Amino acid sequence: MDCIHYAIMLEIIERRHLRDQLGEAIRDRIVRQRLPANQSIGENALASELGVSRTPVRETLLGLERDGFVKAVPGRGFVVLPLSAEEARQLYPIVWSLERLALSDVTEVSPDLIAKLRGLNRNLESATTPQERKQIDADWHRCLISVSGNQRLAAMLEGAKASIARYEHAYMDAAGPCDQSIEEHEHIASLLDESPALAADAIEAHWRRGLAVILVAIEGTPQA
Amino acid sequence: MDCIHYAIMLEIIERRHLRDQLGEAIRDRIVRQRLPANQSIGENALASELGVSRTPVRETLLGLERDGFVKAVPGRGFVVLPLSAEEARQLYPIVWSLERLALSDVTEVSPDLIAKLRGLNRNLESATTPQERKQIDADWHRCLISVSGNQRLAAMLEGAKASIARYEHAYMDAAGPCDQSIEEHEHIASLLDESPALAADAIEAHWRRGLAVILVAIEGTPQA
DNA sequence: TGATTGCATAATGTATACAATCCATGTAAT
DNA sequence: ATTACATGGATTGTATACATTATGCAATCA
Numbered sequence: 001m002d003c004i005h006y007a008i009m010l011e012i013i014e015r016r017h018l019r020d021q022l023g024e025a026i027r028d029r030i031v032r033q034r035l036p037a038n039q040s041i042g043e044n045a046l047a048s049e050l051g052v053s054r055t056p057v058r059e060t061l062l063g064l065e066r067d068g069f070v071k072a073v074p075g076r077g078f079v080v081l082p083l084s085a086e087e088a089r090q091l092y093p094i095v096w097s098l099e100r101l102a103l104s105d106v107t108e109v110s111p112d113l114i115a116k117l118r119g120l121n122r123n124l125e126s127a128t129t130p131q132e133r134k135q136i137d138a139d140w141h142r143c144l145i146s147v148s149g150n151q152r153l154a155a156m157l158e159g160a161k162a163s164i165a166r167y168e169h170a171y172m173d174a175a176g177p178c179d180q181s182i183e184e185h186e187h188i189a190s191l192l193d194e195s196p197a198l199a200a201d202a203i204e205a206h207w208r209r210g211l212a213v214i215l216v217a218i219e220g221t222p223q224a
Numbered sequence: 225m226d227c228i229h230y231a232i233m234l235e236i237i238e239r240r241h242l243r244d245q246l247g248e249a250i251r252d253r254i255v256r257q258r259l260p261a262n263q264s265i266g267e268n269a270l271a272s273e274l275g276v277s278r279t280p281v282r283e284t285l286l287g288l289e290r291d292g293f294v295k296a297v298p299g300r301g302f303v304v305l306p307l308s309a310e311e312a313r314q315l316y317p318i319v320w321s322l323e324r325l326a327l328s329d330v331t332e333v334s335p336d337l338i339a340k341l342r343g344l345n346r347n348l349e350s351a352t353t354p355q356e357r358k359q360i361d362a363d364w365h366r367c368l369i370s371v372s373g374n375q376r377l378a379a380m381l382e383g384a385k386a387s388i389a390r391y392e393h394a395y396m397d398a399a400g401p402c403d404q405s406i407e408e409h410e411h412i413a414s415l416l417d418e419s420p421a422l423a424a425d426a427i428e429a430h431w432r433r434g435l436a437v438i439l440v441a442i443e444g445t446p447q448a
Numbered sequence: 449t450g451a452t453t454g455c456a457t458a459a460t461g462t463a464t465a466c467a468a469t470c471c472a473t474g475t476a477a478t
Numbered sequence: 479a480t481t482a483c484a485t486g487g488a489t490t491g492t493a494t495a496c497a498t499t500a501t502g503c504a505a506t507c508a
Contacts, residue, residue: 015298018462019286044489053463055279058491059286062243066290068376074239075469077490090376093325101321152292152314152387156380163376242492268459277493282461299499301460 018056019063025050026060027162030069030080031169037082041070067159069166085218088167092211095160096204098153102145103200109147109193117143117189125182133176134168140185144203147192168210171217181206242280243287249274250284251386254293254304255393261306265294291383293390309442312391316435319384320428322377326369327424333371333417341367341413349406357400358392364409368427371416392434395441405430 026046029035035046047057061078064070068087070078081087120140127133138161145154184206191199250270253259259270271281285302288294292311294302305311344364351357362385369378408430415423 017296017298040489042489054490055462055464059283062283062286063290066287068379072241074241075490076471087376090374093329093374094322094377094380097321097325098318101317105317150314150317152311152384153318155292156318156384160376160380264459266459278460279492279494299460300501 017059018052019059022050022052022056022060023063026057026064027069027165030064031166033170035080037080039080040073040076041078041080043077068163083167083170083218085215087163088211088214088218091160091163091167092207092214095157095164096207098157098160099141099145099203099207100200102148102150102153102157103192103196103203106147106192106196109196111193113143113147114189114192117185117192121182121185121189124177124185127176130174130176134165137177137181144188167214171214172210180209184209241283242276243283246274246276246280246284247287250281250288251293254288255390257394259304261304263304264297264300265302265304267301292387307391307394307442309439311387312435312438312442315384315387315391316431316438319381319388320431322381322384323365323369323427323431324424326372326374326377326381327416327420327427330371330416330420333420335417337367337371338413338416341409341416345406345409345413348401348409351400354398354400358389361401361405368412391438395438396434404433408433 026035035041041061043054043057043061047054050057061070062072065072065078068081068091070080072078117140120136120143124133124136124140127136141157141161142154145157148154184202188199188202188206191202250259259265265285267278267281267285271278274281285294286296289296289302292305292315294304296302341364344360344367348357348360348364351360365381365385366378369381372378408426412423412426412430415426
């Protein structure tokens with residue numbers, strides 16, 4: 001029994017397609033505006049920069065098109081879509097509707113899960129780097145919607161959240177989730193086992209506040 | 225000035241990627257179970273059958289993976305995912321949540337739109353072939369959610385509806401939308417300008433009934 | 449007989465090739 | 479000077495090639 005068998009037994013070998021690994025890198029370039037909006041993506045340059053061929057790059061871009069990062073224009077490749085207040089106004093309600101759905105119809109919430117949410121929230125409090133804070137915040141929401149057990153819902157939310165990340169990066173404080181977010185998380189966690197309906201209202205309010213921040217940043221006017 | 229210039233001026237020339245055209249064909253093969261579930265898709269056979277190379281076929285399959293039709297397994301290609309009551313229970317609530325969202329926050333509904341809905345519903349009544357009925361039903365729902373103006377929402381719903389079409393084809397009466405559906409459509413249209421909230425409730429009920437039909441067909445028991 | 453190994457074949461994942469088309473620059477004509 | 483057009487290089491969309499990995503089957507062994 002050699003090391004390969006051990007690897008299989010322990011599920012160490014985890015093969016991933018190149019396109020999945022590239023996703024992170026290319027999304028990052030878009031979020032950080034290294035690939036500017038309204039500009040066609042040079043597939044050759046991107047591929048050689050990433051050390052792969054055009055094929056997996058194009059596969060990744062097709063996925064990013066589904067998530068609303070880019071648009072494929074016949075004959076001129078993939079174009080990075082611009083951010084807009086209008087799109088933000090479209091995206092956020094989708095997210096809060098889907099997270100509401102995750103919390104509806106929940107009959108019983110395990111104490112373990114609430115404990116896990118509280119733990120993540122503590123980690124969020126003590127996190128130092130913005131990157132870490134954003135990561136933990138995303139984990140907290142993933143954990144929250146896991147109560148539904150709805151995998152299709154989780155997958156759709158992943159895509160929508162990725163789009164929203166663009167707006168948060170571009171317009172929100174680079175520090176990441178603030179104290180108010182942490183308080184709201186705690187509030188939601190505490191509501192979870194008493195009244196899922198109230199928790200659903202709270203999660204919607206949480207996102208509404210996030211949208212308001214973004215819209216102020218984009219449009220300047222406090223209430224638009 | 226030759227015919228090509230005219231074509232461009234009139235926007236007659238509409239270039240589409242092969243992957244988009246293949247989408248319909250491959251989805252159809254899955255829905256009709258010509259590509260059976262739990263079975264890996266032979267890309268070579270499919271490509272030559274469709275008269276194209278593997279490249280656009282694979283691009284299409286990546287899109288179908290996003291819509292939950294297939295799953296890419298590293299090393300063994302794309303596998304057609306099986307239908308399950310569990311997935312149906314996940315999909316339908318997503319659809320009614322998103323259609324609810326489309327109807328919420330609607331301030332003013334144009335009379336034109338209501339007239340168009342009623343017109344489509346009449347077409348649905350007089351449609352003859354099941355294919356036509358399904359097409360018109362889909363158009364009716366597209367028209368309904370267009371009141372929101374939320375394009376991201378519309379795109380997500382397209383994907384979710386495509387998945388649901390698999391269930392409807394496999395388990396619902398092949399005749400397509402029935403008289404009750406038409407009545408419900410009419411009811412929803414009439415509620416639309418008075419009370420969007422009630423219309424939202426009605427559209428949810430519409431989909432809940434659809435889910436119930438599917439679940440009975442899959443599981444047999446009337447209330448599960 | 450039943451399980452296992454080894455090999456041959458087929459299929460996948462990625463890279464590369466090639467034809468079509470886009471875009472920028474330059475040139476001529478008005 | 480501006481427009482129209484021609485031309486070349488660059489880029490895309492699709493096809494094909496190639497290396498790796500999976501799959502099936504026959505031969506071997508317990």
